Structures are given as C-alpha cells and as structure tokens.
Amino acid sequence: MRNSLLLLILPFGSAFVVPQSPTVRTFGVSLHAVALEPEPEGGEEVTPLKTMAGCRMKKMEELKNVKSENGPAYQFWMTATVDGNMIKDNHTELLKNAKKKANFPGFRKGQVPPYAMPQITQFSIQEAIIKTVEAAVDAHGLKALSGSDGQVEVKENVEDMVKGYKLGDPIQFTAVLNLSYNTDNSASDVIDEPAGVVDVAAKEV
Ligand SMILES: *[C@@H]1O[C@H](CO)[C@@H](O)[C@H](O)[C@H]1NC(C)=O
Numbered sequence: 001m002r003n004s005l006l007l008l009i010l011p012f013g014s015a016f017v018v019p020q021s022p023t024v025r026t027f028g029v030s031l032h033a034v035a036l037e038p039e040p041e042g043g044e045e046v047t048p049l050k051t052m053a054g055c056r057m058k059k060m061e062e063l064k065n066v067k068s069e070n071g072p073a074y075q076f077w078m079t080a081t082v083d084g085n086m087i088k089d090n091h092t093e094l095l096k097n098a099k100k101k102a103n104f105p106g107f108r109k110g111q112v113p114p115y116a117m118p119q120i121t122q123f124s125i126q127e128a129i130i131k132t133v134e135a136a137v138d139a140h141g142l143k144a145l146s147g148s149d150g151q152v153e154v155k156e157n158v159e160d161m162v163k164g165y166k167l168g169d170p171i172q173f174t175a176v177l178n179l180s181y182n183t184d185n186s187a188s189d190v191i192d193e194p195a196g197v198v199d200v201a202a203k204e205v
C-alpha cells in the first residue's frame, strides 16, 4: 500500500493511513513537534457545526470518479490539534498491554526494553490522530467514504513527531482525505430527508 502503514479499519469502514516515507522535515519551536506541510492554496473553508480547537477544514476539488451514498465526494484538506492527554492516555494503555506480552531477549518477562518505547509513542500518536480526524469529520458535518476511498493521508511523518516528543504535549498535524457531506445531519429537516431514509427507519420499527 504505497509507502503507507495501514493502521486499522474504522467502524465506518475507512482505512486510515499514515505515510511512513521519510521526507525532509524540520522541527518547530512550539509544542508542535514537526514543521507542518504547507496549506494548499484555494479551497473552500468548511463551517464547523461544533468548534474544535486548532481545527480547520477546507473543501478542495470534487472527485468526479468517486461514488458515495451521500452525494458528491470531495477531497478535503484539514489541520487539527491532537489533545496531548489523549496521546498520554493511549500511551499508558498501550504500554500496559505491551508489558503483559513482553518477553524480549535479554529482558525480564513483562519488561519493555527502552528501544521499543518510541514505537509505543508512535502508535499512541497515530491512534490519537485517527480519533482526532474522526472527531473533526464529525464536527464539520462530513462523512468518511467507505473502503479505500476513505483513507486519510497524514502529511507529516509520525516517526518524526516521536523524536523529542514529550508525553502530554499537543501535536498539530495536517491531512488530506476524501469525504462527502453527512446527509444524516439534515435528518431534522424533514423536507431535505431522502425518501429512502424514511423507508428504512419505518421498517426497523
Ligand atoms: C489506544 O489505542 C489502542 C490500540 O489501537 C486502542 O485499542 C485503545 O482504545 C486506545 N486507548 C485509549 C485510552 O485511547
């Protein structure tokens, strides 16, 4: 799958992908661990339904060849801040699980060697990025596409984020992803509701 690491399949069936290819990066001076990829020109700012700190999304070009159940699909550019506590909590969780399974040569059973620690930090950052992307998509009234159309490409290298990262610090990132508008958001607006949705709801009762 290109130079990407497949992270996991999300409940809505979208594979989130973080690029692993090493590109030239420099470190930022603030809490942001890595320099961000430049924001693309143009696009249309999406008004959020719920405000998320440090988060912006822009609708870029329409994807003429991509089908979605929710009308036209577009490429979106986004940036968001990952809550440092989310990373920390996940790190704690992952480390706890790693200790249960740890049986490294030259180390006591249950001991995670220092060289494995950056990997755990990396996974916890990836996990928190995924959760943040999901939250951002939701907060902007958007919906992920199913299958491989629904991948997220994080523009910054997560391995680089790990270097010099202090657990609990927030991390800013940028990403591109393909989405459609969430037609469920207009569910309260009965006039806009597609007839099919009503039918399905009626059958479930
Ligand atoms: C951390 O990541 C793991 C592995 O993906 C996940 O199962 C878990 O729910 C996450 N925990 C927290 C506290 O976010």
Ligand SMILES: *[C@@H]1O[C@H](CO)[C@@H](O)[C@H](O)[C@H]1NC(C)=O
Binding pocket: 063, 065, 066, 075, 148, 149, 150, 151, 152, 153, 176, 177, 178
């Ligand atoms: C978005 O869709 C386009 C067109 O199908 C595809 O080339 C691109 O890789 C997709 N982007 C992501 C992040 O999956």
